[in-house]
Amino acid sequence: MSYEELDYININRQSWNNKTAVHFDSEFYDVAGFLKGNTSLNEIELGILGDIKGKRILHLQCHFGQDSISLARLGASVVGVDLSDQAIDKAKELAIQTNTDASFICCNIYELPKYLDEKFDMVFTSYGTIGWLPDLNQWANLIASYLKPAGKFVFVEFHPIVWMFDDYFKQIAYNYFKDEAIVEIEDGTYAAKDSEITQKNITWNHSTSEVLNSLIGNGMEINSFDEFDYSPYDCFNETIEFEPKKYRIKHLGNKIPMVFAVVATRK
Numbered sequence: 001m002s003y004e005e006l007d008y009i010n011i012n013r014q015s016w017n018n019k020t021a022v023h024f025d026s027e028f029y030d031v032a033g034f035l036k037g038n039t040s041l042n043e044i045e046l047g048i049l050g051d052i053k054g055k056r057i058l059h060l061q062c063h064f065g066q067d068s069i070s071l072a073r074l075g076a077s078v079v080g081v082d083l084s085d086q087a088i089d090k091a092k093e094l095a096i097q098t099n100t101d102a103s104f105i106c107c108n109i110y111e112l113p114k115y116l117d118e119k120f121d122m123v124f125t126s127y128g129t130i131g132w133l134p135d136l137n138q139w140a141n142l143i144a145s146y147l148k149p150a151g152k153f154v155f156v157e158f159h160p161i162v163w164m165f166d167d168y169f170k171q172i173a174y175n176y177f178k179d180e181a182i183v184e185i186e187d188g189t190y191a192a193k194d195s196e197i198t199q200k201n202i203t204w205n206h207s208t209s210e211v212l213n214s215l216i217g218n219g220m221e222i223n224s225f226d227e228f229d230y231s232p233y234d235c236f237n238e239t240i241e242f243e244p245k246k247y248r249i250k251h252l253g254n255k256i257p258m259v260f261a262v263v264a265t266r267k
Helices: 008-024 031-035 043-049 066-073 085-098 109-114 136-146 208-216
Strands: 056-060 077-082 102-106 120-126 147-158 182-187 198-203 220-228 239-243 246-249 259-266
Touching (some): 008 085, 008 198, 043 120, 043 147, 043 220, 043 259, 056 066, 066 085, 066 120, 085 102, 109 136, 120 136, 136 147, 136 208, 147 208
Parallel strands (some): 056 120, 077 102, 120 147
Antiparallel strands (some): 239 246
16 A cells, blocks of 8 residues: 555644643653753754754754754744644744744645745754655655755654664564555553553654665765764663663663764755
8 A cells, every 4th residue: 555545644643643732741841841941952963953043944843843942042043844733833832932933834744845935054853753754755855955055954863773673672573674654553652651642653664775865866965974872862662871861772782773863965
């Protein structure tokens, strides 16, 4: 069955709408601390973003806008985009509460050209984004189309190795390379594992080569590619925090990459 036939947009929108209220109230997202001035950005992305003061940034798949607003707090002007209407409603509320230069659009990112016609200094997206997208060539083409010449794409994502494992990292359960859509029912959510919510998700695994070649094939020059042996989020099972805000799978230690980061420039 093709992804067009799966109605994946509406199914995944409902999934993220279902999660949003739980996430907004969770310790994981710490909205109270965020409103007091805490950044939601991590050491990894802060290390590669550089000076963004005065930059115009497009943030794809922004959830309820904490990273968008954190970028704006660093002096950027930001447009955040997300599929979930409930998440975007919360993002708009946060932007008002924080009085930041961040605006938000609710749509499937593949349809963004219907809503936004502008060139940006930077496109940013991070953590748990491309797995919701069936077509990375279309994704990379969209990124390139929104960048000014010499504009920068900054991308941080969970490593595809992580998505090969079962939920408890005991055995290989999924294909490293893109295969059929992965259709699953999820109880709870990574930000509140004991929450009494259930949702259907439709996702795809994407290899590192697929990510890089999609960008190269759409006129992007890869400036750097880095891998990290930890996650800055405690969003998986069987984790141990070995340093503040650095998590690994207990029985795997530093043996697997958990995050990768790409910086690319539009030629």
